[in-house]
Amino acid sequence: MEKVSVFDQVESNRRKSVLLGVLVFFFLFAFVYAVSYIFFPEIFSVVLIFATVLIIAHTFVSYNYGDKIVLSSTGAKPVEDNRKYVHLINTVDGLSIAAGIPKPKIYVMESDEINAYATGKDPKHASIAVTTGALENLDRDELEGVIGHEMSHVKNYDIRFGMIVAVMVGLVAIVSNMILRSWMWGGSGRRGRGNAGLLILVGLALAIISPIIVRLVQLAVSRKREYLADASSAQLTRYPDGLADALGKIKKHNEGKMKVSEAVSHIFIADPNKSPLDELFATHPDIDSRIRILRAM
Amino acid sequence: MAFNLWILLIPGAIIAVFVLVLVYYYNRIRVLSNRIDNAWSQIDVQLKKRVDLVPNLVNTVKGYMKHEKDAIKMVTEAREKMLSAGNAKDRMKAEGQLSKALKTIFALAENYPNLKASENFKLLQEQLEGIENKVAYSRQFYNDSVLEFNNLITTIPGSWFAGGRPVKEYFEATETERAPVKVEF
Numbered sequence: 010m011e012k013v014s015v016f017d018q019v020e021s022n023r024r025k026s027v028l029l030g031v032l033v034f035f036f037l038f039a040f041v042y043a044v045s046y047i048f049f050p051e052i053f054s055v056v057l058i059f060a061t062v063l064i065i066a067h068t069f070v071s072y073n074y075g076d077k078i079v080l081s082s083t084g085a086k087p088v089e090d091n092r093k094y095v096h097l098i099n100t101v102d103g104l105s106i107a108a109g110i111p112k113p114k115i116y117v118m119e120s121d122e123i124n125a126y127a128t129g130k131d132p133k134h135a136s137i138a139v140t141t142g143a144l145e146n147l148d149r150d151e152l153e154g155v156i157g158h159e160m161s162h163v164k165n166y167d168i169r170f171g172m173i174v175a176v177m178v179g180l181v182a183i184v185s186n187m188i189l190r191s192w193m194w195g196g197s198g199r200r201g202r203g204n205a206g207l208l209i210l211v212g213l214a215l216a217i218i219s220p221i222i223v224r225l226v227q228l229a230v231s232r233k234r235e236y237l238a239d240a241s242s243a244q245l246t247r248y249p250d251g252l253a254d255a256l257g258k259i260k261k262h263n264e265g266k267m268k269v270s271e272a273v274s275h276i277f278i279a280d281p282n283k284s285p286l287d288e289l290f291a292t293h294p295d296i297d298s299r300i301r302i303l304r305a306m
Numbered sequence: 307m308a309f310n311l312w313i314l315l316i317p318g319a320i321i322a323v324f325v326l327v328l329v330y331y332y333n334r335i336r337v338l339s340n341r342i343d344n345a346w347s348q349i350d351v352q353l354k355k356r357v358d359l360v361p362n363l364v365n366t367v368k369g370y371m372k373h374e375k376d377a378i379k380m381v382t383e384a385r386e387k388m389l390s391a392g393n394a395k396d397r398m399k400a401e402g403q404l405s406k407a408l409k410t411i412f413a414l415a416e417n418y419p420n421l422k423a424s425e426n427f428k429l430l431q432e433q434l435e436g437i438e439n440k441v442a443y444s445r446q447f448y449n450d451s452v453l454e455f456n457n458l459i460t461t462i463p464g465s466w467f468a469g470g471r472p473v474k475e476y477f478e479a480t481e482t483e484r485a486p487v488k489v490e491f
Binding site for chain 2: 108
């Protein structure tokens with residue numbers, strides 16, 4: 010594996026976040042342009058201006074409140090009962106000290122599966138969510154390994170890119186679905202208009218390609234980052250076996266039935282859903298090879 | 307004419323680059339040095355939190371562990387020693403003794419099922435263990451910060467800009483720290 014410093018990772022994540030934001034922005038703009046051109050030619054410019062404002066607002070919301078969207082879509086609840094979760098709070102506090110970053114907000118998800126993720130726009134606005142299954146099944150060292158893994162995602166801004174992928178690409182998937190529907194719906198009614206036919210064709214192509222692109226982007230997000238976060242976790246806890254044991258339990262215990270949206274699955278430490286696409290493009294690296302690397306440290 | 311311009315431009319560019327590099331290294335050294343100071347005070351913050359929790363623990367334990375006066379006394383003494391320490395450095399020295407005394411208490415608590423079942427005790431134990439970990443982690447962060455700083459000012463080109471700054475000292479673990487606790491019955 011190539012050697013990368015935390016500084017390089019942060020820079021790369023910032024760059025990629027901007028790039029993805031711009032790409033999605035133009036994709037949405039092109040979509041609105043095409044739709045309004047075909048269906049509302051009379052008020053074309055009004056629709057366009059209106060839509061542009063909406064898209065800018067959406068970009069703003071995705072960046073600033075994307076973490077809230079991700080947290081609520083996974084059913085994560087903020088930790089309020091300090092006594093019940095004192096162990097989790099202590100672990101997160103301790104590792105944020107070790108990583109030298111502010112304490113992230115702590116959330117818990119009701120689920121039997123062992124899983125966790127981190128999200129937010131930067132380390133100052135970060136949240137870590139853990140399943141109740143993880144709290145019940147992992148011992149102190151294992152939980153530390155898992156939290157250390159998430160803390161690394163926070164520190165090197167993986168959380169920003171992951172959040173933008175989840176929220177914006179999730180929206181692109183919805184939009185491309187809409188293109189397909191509008192094509193089916195509009196196709197029978199309106200004919201003629203040579204340009205319109207071309208645009209619809211582009212829309213159709215996008216609708217088919219988008220889910221694959223979403224998957225590919227997630228894939229690019231996940232794999233290398235997971236290995237890097239595993240390694241940084243070991244650096245934080247000074248105990249790679251803790252995370253290795255936790256991953257071993259995840260492999261044995263989890264059934265991949267968390268029922269969270271596919272758009273957010275890439276930010277979890279282990280794939281929360283079993284999907285037919287996994288055979289071709291798994292969003293997460295193979296757990297066995299992750300364990301093997303950790304054991305060799 | 308063109309020739310004259312170059313004569314001005316080239317030294318100008320070299321000076322500009324030099325100033326930029328100087329500013330970069332000056333700031334970098336300052337940032338890392340401040341981080342070390344901050345990490346140092348982080349350790350102290352955790353140590354103070356632990357000292358604050360000790361009276362709670364003593365009060366909870368006293369009722370149950372009537373025959374362990376020595377162990378309880380050890381904890382109280384270690385705490386007083388930490389309180390009387392003048393500065394952070396002395397506190398960190400006294401800290402090892404408190405660590406040891408607390409471990410003894412928790413080891414002895416294994417013999418008192420009623421105490422172990424008490425919610426209050428469980429919570430205190432978790433909190434003190436958590437702080438113990440945080441002390442270890444804040445030391446680790448301190449040493450990581452020192453390593454980064456020392457690397458910067460002892461390697462080229464950082465050493466050219468360090469202005470003869472001495473390397474920072476690592477936090478050495480006291481011998482009582484990682485050693486397993488011996489409990490005498």
